[in-house]
Amino acid sequence: MATDRQERHAARLLSRDFFNRDPRRVARQLLGKLLVRSDGVDRLVGRIVETEAYLGEDDAAAHAAAGKTARNAVLFGPPGHVYVYLIYGFHFCLNVSCLPEGEPGGVLFRALQPESGIDIMARNRGISGNPFQASKVLTSGPGRLTQAMGITRSRDNGKDFLSPASDLQLMEDGFRVRKIEVTPRIGITKAAEPLWRYTIAGNEFVSRPSGLNSKST
DNA sequence: ATATCGATTATCT
DNA sequence: GATAATCGATATG
Numbered sequence: 001m002a003t004d005r006q007e008r009h010a011a012r013l014l015s016r017d018f019f020n021r022d023p024r025r026v027a028r029q030l031l032g033k034l035l036v037r038s039d040g041v042d043r044l045v046g047r048i049v050e051t052e053a054y055l056g057e058d059d060a061a062a063h064a065a066a067g068k069t070a071r072n073a074v075l076f077g078p079p080g081h082v083y084v085y086l087i088y089g090f091h092f093c094l095n096v097s098c099l100p101e102g103e104p105g106g107v108l109f110r111a112l113q114p115e116s117g118i119d120i121m122a123r124n125r126g127i128s129g130n131p132f133q134a135s136k137v138l139t140s141g142p143g144r145l146t147q148a149m150g151i152t153r154s155r156d157n158g159k160d161f162l163s164p165a166s167d168l169q170l171m172e173d174g175f176r177v178r179k180i181e182v183t184p185r186i187g188i189t190k191a192a193e194p195l196w197r198y199t200i201a202g203n204e205f206v207s208r209p210s211g212l213n214s215k216s217t
Numbered sequence: 218a219t220a221t222c223g224a225t226t227a228t229c230t
Numbered sequence: 231g232a233t234a235a236t237c238g239a240t241a242t243g
Contacts (some may be wrong), residue, residue, distance in 0.1 A: 061235070071228065089225030091236050108235055143236045187235055
């Protein structure tokens with residue numbers, strides 16, 4: 001029996017309607033779902049444990065706040081598509097578009113729990129040694145998870161997450177989230193107050209515990 | 218354990 | 231020309 005898998009249901013693609021609604025609702029509902037990268041013969045799978053919602057003109061922290069540009073066009077497009085941007089000159093951040101075409105909105109993926117392909121993720125992250133020992137540093141953070149999954153702007157921006165042919169998909173396998181924690185979003189200066197960050201409570205792979213306690217091992 | 222800092226570039230003022 | 235939805239290394243308690 002596999003040590004790192006529990007058979008639940010066969011994973012299946014999420015629906016378009018899942019993303020055709022308020023990003024805050026999508027961000028919450030995405031917890032526990034799967035991000036799947038099909039990379040030739042390799043299949044990299046991570047379970048979503050941390051997300052943030054970004055709205056349109058009512059959200060000063062959102063890329064879409066000031067209107068449509070070449071960079072943020074995907075956020076204004078149809079729901080369920082890949083929005084990738086480069087931040088601080090170094091790191092890519094992965095988002096999914098929400099709401100119907102014409103209405104901007106998206107969800108930022110902030111952390112995953114590695115499920116399959118951990119050795120490949122470690123290689124992509126340039127980490128040597130036991131990948132399971134290093135697993136907390138593989139995909140815990142928006143820049144880390146894109147590197148682990150091999151996600152870049154040139155490769156992935158604008159793709160459909162929901163196409164059966166896509167090499168980047170969002171799926172569900174029946175996993176149930178017990179408790180969700182809600183906090184302010186991380187790393188922003190404008191609109192820092194709203195509680196639009198969602199995490200699976202107690203999950204080890206969340207990028208930052210949430211406020212009060214951090215813990216030692 | 219927390220704090221500070223430097224790296225590097227696309228995008229927008 | 232300034233800024234940004236970050237990370238990792240270093241310093242210090």
